[in-house]
Amino acid sequence: xxxxxxxxxxxxxxxxxxxxxxxxxxxxxxxxxxxxxxxxxxxxxxxxxxxxxxxxxxxxxxxxxxxxxxxxxxxxxxxxxxxxxxxxxxxxxxxxxxxxxxxxxxxxxxxxxxxxxxxxxxxxxxxxxxxxxxxxxxxxxxxxxxxxxxxxxxxxxxxxxxxxxxxxxxxxxxxxxxxxxxxxxxxxxxxxxxxxxxxxxxxxxxxxxxxxxxxxxxxxxxxxxxxxxxxxxxxxxxxxxxxxxxxxxxxxxxxxxxxxxxxxxxxxxxxxxxxxxxxxxxxxxxxxxxxxxxxxxxxxxxxxxxxxxxxxxxxxxxxxxxxxxxxxxxxxxxxxxxxxxxxxxxxxxxxxxxxxxxxxxxxxxxxxxxxxxxxxxxxxxxxxxxxxxxxxxxxxxxxx
Amino acid sequence: xxxxxxxxxxxxxxxxxxxxxxxxxxxxxxxxxxxxxxxxxxxxxxxxxxxxxxxxxxxxxxxxxxxxxxxxxxxxxxxxxxxxxxxxxxxxxxxxxxxxxxxxxxxxxxxxxxxxxxxxxxxxxxxxxxxxxxxxxxxxxxxxxxxxxxxxxxxxxxxxxxxxxxxxxxxxxxxxxxxxxxxxxxxxxxxxxxxxxxxxxxxxxxxxxxxxxxxxxxxxxxxxxxxxxxxxxxxxxxxxxxxxxxxxxxxxxxxxxxxxxxxxxxxxxxxxxxxxxxxxxxxxxxxxxxxxxxxxxxxxxxxxxxxxxxxxxxxxxxxxxxxxxxxxxxxxxxxxxxxxxxxxxxxxxxxxxxxxxxxxxxxxxxxxxxxxxxxxxxxxxxxxxxxxxxxxxxxxxxxx
Numbered sequence: 165x166x167x168x169x170x171x172x173x174x175x176x177x178x179x180x181x182x183x184x185x186x187x188x189x190x191x192x193x194x195x196x197x198x199x200x201x202x203x204x205x206x207x208x209x210x211x212x213x214x215x216x217x218x219x220x221x222x223x224x225x226x227x228x229x230x231x232x233x234x235x236x237x238x239x240x241x242x243x244x245x246x247x248x249x250x251x252x253x254x255x256x257x258x259x260x261x262x263x264x265x266x267x268x269x270x271x272x273x274x275x276x277x278x279x280x281x282x283x284x285x286x287x288x289x290x291x292x293x294x295x296x297x298x299x300x301x302x303x304x305x306x307x308x309x310x311x312x313x314x315x316x317x318x319x320x321x322x323x324x325x326x327x328x329x330x331x332x333x334x335x336x337x338x339x340x341x342x343x344x345x346x347x348x349x350x351x352x353x354x355x356x357x358x359x360x361x362x363x364x365x366x367x368x369x370x371x372x373x374x375x376x377x378x379x380x381x382x383x384x385x386x387x388x389x390x391x392x393x394x395x396x397x398x399x400x401x402x403x404x405x406x407x408x409x410x411x412x413x414x415x416x417x418x419x420x421x422x423x424x425x426x427x428x429x430x431x432x433x434x435x436x437x438x439x440x441x442x443x444x445x446x447x448x449x450x451x452x453x454x455x456x457x458x459x460x461x462x463x464x465x466x467x468x469x470x471x472x473x474x475x476x477x478x479x480x481x482x483x484x485x486x487x488x489x490x491x492x493x494x495x496x497x498x499x500x501x502x503x504x505x506x507x508x509x510x511x512x513x514x515x516x517x518x519x520x521x522x523x524x525x526x527x528x529x530x531x532x533x534x535x536x537x538x539x540x541x542x543x544x545x546x547x548x549x550x551x552x553x554x555x556x557x558x559x560x561x562x563x564x
Numbered sequence: 565x566x567x568x569x570x571x572x573x574x575x576x577x578x579x580x581x582x583x584x585x586x587x588x589x590x591x592x593x594x595x596x597x598x599x600x601x602x603x604x605x606x607x608x609x610x611x612x613x614x615x616x617x618x619x620x621x622x623x624x625x626x627x628x629x630x631x632x633x634x635x636x637x638x639x640x641x642x643x644x645x646x647x648x649x650x651x652x653x654x655x656x657x658x659x660x661x662x663x664x665x666x667x668x669x670x671x672x673x674x675x676x677x678x679x680x681x682x683x684x685x686x687x688x689x690x691x692x693x694x695x696x697x698x699x700x701x702x703x704x705x706x707x708x709x710x711x712x713x714x715x716x717x718x719x720x721x722x723x724x725x726x727x728x729x730x731x732x733x734x735x736x737x738x739x740x741x742x743x744x745x746x747x748x749x750x751x752x753x754x755x756x757x758x759x760x761x762x763x764x765x766x767x768x769x770x771x772x773x774x775x776x777x778x779x780x781x782x783x784x785x786x787x788x789x790x791x792x793x794x795x796x797x798x799x800x801x802x803x804x805x806x807x808x809x810x811x812x813x814x815x816x817x818x819x820x821x822x823x824x825x826x827x828x829x830x831x832x833x834x835x836x837x838x839x840x841x842x843x844x845x846x847x848x849x850x851x852x853x854x855x856x857x858x859x860x861x862x863x864x865x866x867x868x869x870x871x872x873x874x875x876x877x878x879x880x881x882x883x884x885x886x887x888x889x890x891x892x893x894x895x896x897x898x899x900x901x902x903x904x905x906x907x908x909x910x911x912x913x914x915x916x917x918x919x920x921x922x923x924x925x926x927x928x929x930x931x932x933x934x935x936x937x938x939x940x941x942x943x944x945x946x947x948x949x950x951x952x953x954x955x956x957x958x959x960x961x962x963x964x
Binding site for chain 1: 806
């Protein structure tokens with residue numbers, strides 16, 4: 165996902181300083197049995213919390229990050245840290261997800277590289293990084309690990325699970341895998357399964373990493389990293405996160421720091437320069453093997469598998485109230501597909517609100533400032549809170 | 565472009581055996597002055613012809629190939645050659661471009677690698693391949709070279725110029741650069757200039773090639789070639805040539821030769837297997853440096869430059885009758901953009917017919933069998949022929 169937001173916190177209140185914490189479980193012989201059948205452990209999850217857990221433990225919201233996100237959803241790591249979390253615009257006192265009311269948890273996914281166990285972690289059996297010895301994990305495995313964290317935190321039922329893109333897949337999986345533990349769910353800019361097009365983009369990105377000789381079958385820790393391959397993979401991702409129209413407005417055919425063509429293979433156009441920059445910046449913070457594992461998990465995900473091939477049958481297991489949001493210019497997970505998902509939810513008798521937000525920035529729109537989105541989520545959580553606490557459904561609460 | 569067509573010639577008549585010929589010009593000191601200002605020569609163009617040039621020389625049609633095409637537009641190289649040219653379905657006796665009536669010429673572009681001078685050609689000054697010493701050429705330079713070929717063939721005026729995608733850009737350039745030499749033009753699935761999205765895809769593909777250490781700043785001839793980088797570049801291209809819907813229908817989430825997931829990084833899905841195959845096959849026939857040069861030429865192309873920034877002013881220079889064709893599922897050069905181009909043509913008073921063809925196969929549709937497209941082109945050429953030869957415009961001839 166983009167990093168547009170680092171300077172967008174503005175004057176709004178922040179959760180302030182947060183701390184990255186770690187929870188370790190599934191140490192052998194109590195390994196987690198993965199969907200592949202493999203047994204795996206120990207597993208550490210890096211996580212952060214903001215707000216205060218109510219004595220009854222009933223105000224917890226689990227936020228699930230997208231492909232390259234992390235546990236650092238809001239706040240800063242110190243009073244002088246200039247860079248807030250990735251959803252600072254949404255999470256904080258008085259914001260769409262109001263930390264004055266709710267206790268927010270966000271964990272780095274299993275397979276990631278931001279503190280949770282993943283392919284770059286040390287394999288305790290060998291003392292070396294796992295590399296490709298790390299097992300292929302699924303969205304379901306990620307959710308199982310998050311459930312273990314919630315057990316550890318003593319949270320038996322979530323007020324809500326909220327996430328966009330790959331985070332939205334985890335939202336859906338939560339609702340079907342642990343229906344009694346989720347009161348409400350907000351899947352944003354997501355899909356119950358990848359289209360062939362989405363798989364194709366991920367596959368080309370993976371091939372780019374694996375084509376880099378420095379990748380070396382995943383054994384590059386301590387040596388040269390496959391930075392060039394990973395940068396190209398990231399560039400492919402960025403093209404899919406923006407829309408045709410967004411790129412037209414943002415870049416058009418503007419040249420970068422020049423008045424005429426270079427007539428060589430320098431970056432002539434701003435869009436070229438932007439992509440090169442995004443690729444170069446990304447390799448400083450992300451592990452190439454994690455990119456392989458997480459894209460594979462997203463490609464494997466098909467919620468209908470939980471319903472014997474039927475999406476409606478899968479959703480029939482869910483008990484949560486849903487707020488589904490799509491964005492007009494998102495061509496990776498287009499509105500038409502979200503609408504079909506909503507139809508399957510309704511067919512299963514679920515309480516679902518659906519909103520398509522007019523947005524020109526493509527798939528990335530869910531991460532960008534949107535008063536509309538903030539209000540939608542705030543209003544939805546407010547309703548869920550009141551309904552969970554026995555207040556009747558009043559008039560006008562279906563405004564969204 | 566795809567190679568769907570190799571087995572689609574069916575029972576229709578073929579032009580039969582054709583021969584690749586070569587024309588060399590611009591030997592120093594009579595170099596071609598390129599748009600960059602560089603002087604370059606000698607230049608060889610590989611070309612093929614089918615049909616018979618009329619004694620008056622007035623039945624010639626120049627076909628312009630797309631990014632990775634070549635001069636081999638129709639027919640075979642021998643009686644036993646199983647693989648016909650890339651537009652066999654369109655070019656031949658009785659076909660949309662009827663070689664019983666018209667004399668067809670197709671040349672490999674300047675900068676290509678299929679017999680025309682390009683970065684893989686030997687630099688006569690050094691005896692070594694040019695590599696990056698080859699000058700960056702433009703769509704205009706390609707057209708200048710084609711004009712030299714036509715002069716050599718004694719053809720002063722073309723009945724038509726026809727081409728799709730990057731071939732369509734050359735069609736547009738021909739009409740504006742040499743208006744008196746073109747009676748009619750058929751730009752298919754093309755654009756007067758690349759959007760930021762199209763540039764972005766090309767740039768990521770170029771970065772993939774240049775990230776391959778075997779690329780070695782373009783000096784790989786005689787050594788290991790940047791096959792892995794070029795394969796990824798080709799995969800990116802293939803994703804853009806198909807539509808979301810086409811990939812859904814063609815591949816969906818079907819697995820390749822397996823009933824369950826591999827839980828490793830093998831190709832699980834058919835679409836992955838397809839892309840890997842396309843990438844691997846492509847590197848056998850195409851030069852990585854040519855890919856860089858031709859995509860750069862396409863990115864640089866902006867027909868409005870010929871009108872001081874105004875597309876309508878550029879088209880005001882043209883004299884040809886136009887048949888513009890777009891395809892519903894082409895998201896690389898979408899219909900909406902073709903429509904804007906047609907508006908600019910009409911604003912300039914040009915005689916233009918526009919047709920959007922319902923097609924589910926994305927950008928590649930112009931290469932696929934389409935009775936509609938064949939009939940459109942046949943009817944258009946028929947009208948142009950009659951008008952050029954003084955027959956009045958009859959009733960019902962605007963059916964397309």
